[in-house]
Amino acid sequence: MENYKxxxxxxxxxxxxxxxxxxxEFNFSGPDIHKVSATLPDWPLSDDTILHLATAEAYKxxxxxxAIRLIQCALLHEVAHLYKKGMNDMNGRAPGAPPSTLKxxxxxxxRVPYCSRAGGCGAAMRAMCIGLRYRKPEQLKTLxxxxxxxxxMTHTHPTGFLGGVAAALFTAYAVQxxxxxxxxxxxxxxxxxxxxxxxxxxxFAVEETERDWDYFSNKWQSYLDLRGLSNGAGPxxxxxxxxxxxxxxxxxxxxxxxxxxxxxxxxxxxxxxxxLGAGSDWEELMNRAAFHGGDSDSTAVIACCCWxxxxxxxxxxxxxxxxxxxxxRLEKCGEQLYALSH
Numbered sequence: 145m146e147n148y149k150x151x152x153x154x155x156x157x158x159x160x161x162x163x164x165x166x167x168x169e170f171n172f173s174g175p176d177i178h179k180v181s182a183t184l185p186d187w188p189l190s191d192d193t194i195l196h197l198a199t200a201e202a203y204k205x206x207x208x209x210x211a212i213r214l215i216q217c218a219l220l221h222e223v224a225h226l227y228k229k230g231m232n233d234m235n236g237r238a239p240g241a242p243p244s245t246l247k248x249x250x251x252x253x254x255r256v257p258y259c260s261r262a263g264g265c266g267a268a269m270r271a272m273c274i275g276l277r278y279r280k281p282e283q284l285k286t287l288x289x290x291x292x293x294x295x296x297m298t299h300t301h302p303t304g305f306l307g308g309v310a311a312a313l314f315t316a317y318a319v320q321x322x323x324x325x326x327x328x329x330x331x332x333x334x335x336x337x338x339x340x341x342x343x344x345x346x347x348f349a350v351e352e353t354e355r356d357w358d359y360f361s362n363k364w365q366s367y368l369d370l371r372g373l374s375n376g377a378g379p380x381x382x383x384x385x386x387x388x389x390x391x392x393x394x395x396x397x398x399x400x401x402x403x404x405x406x407x408x409x410x411x412x413x414x415x416x417x418x419x420l421g422a423g424s425d426w427e428e429l430m431n432r433a434a435f436h437g438g439d440s441d442s443t444a445v446i447a448c449c450c451w452x453x454x455x456x457x458x459x460x461x462x463x464x465x466x467x468x469x470x471x472x473r474l475e476k477c478g479e480q481l482y483a484l485s486h
Contacts, residue, residue: 275315307408
């Protein structure tokens with residue numbers, strides 16, 4: 145349970161540090177960010193954690209229902225409701241487009257029309273808790289289904305909703321203690337085919353999804369080739385120099401438009417890159433996942449959740465989280481998800 149609590153809480157810490165009142169989320173220079181001292185607890189959470197909390201807190205309906213079909217249907221409507229409610233708590237948090245077309249409680253009200261531009265990182269940043277709930281290998285189909293449906297509430301393009309699948313999957317892999325070098329191949333060979341089949345089964349936006357499908361997997365395959373991880377085993381190949389400036393350039397090369405971490409494919413990719421490079425070193429994780437040019441809060445919120453699952457609070461200064469905004473809510477979600485997953 146302590147690691148589940150750490151996952152939720154440290155995810156919020158990564159968000160607050162990567163966001164820094166919006167100063168760092170929209171700063172394109174990692175070297176400049178590294179010149180500034182990070183001081184908590186005066187930095188608020190961004191929209192990332194507000195919507196991650198919405199996803200996690202929706203699981204309260206599971207404690208009230210028994211039939212799995214009722215659970216999944218009620219869960220999706222509750223998530224849609226809480227996403228809309230969460231938009232009332234966005235002052236100063238730099239939210240993306242509001243989920244205004246969601247109609248929770250109505251038949252199909254958790255789905256929105258397909259949008260070819262909806263491939264951003266907004267689904268990935270809020271999906272980690274799904275992996276905490278469905279942590280077992282035999283629950284992979286459920287994890288993927290819930291991640292796809294909750295992600296498509298705002299991000300209908302496969303690059304967007306597969307980002308949610310990746311964030312949830314990597315968190316589940318962390319709980320399973322699956323070798324990290326195999327996470328990327330697991331995403332491509334195990335989770336993505338399930339997601340594609342699920343889209344066909346639901347019959348929603350199938351043609352558009354299949355048309356736009358390949359970008360996500362192609363970018364991930366290129367990344368795995370670059371890091372020597374296409375075999376799922378490594379060893380990881382790193383550049384000779386990989387400091388803040390070099391990471392900025394690498395993260396830009398992973399991205400869609402030069403803004404590292406802003407898309408569904410590269411937010412979990414940069415988080416994964418940071419986890420591979422940092423190991424159990426919290427400070428190094430923050431250097432790689434939070435203190436870089438681009439969408440730094442969205443990469444940190446994913447990386448820090450996985451890190452918390454793996455290492456708990458080991459080596460994390462208490463001042464990083466003792467007075468974090470919504471600390472109690474985040475810890476309560478960790479406890480609830482732990483209970484539901486066991």
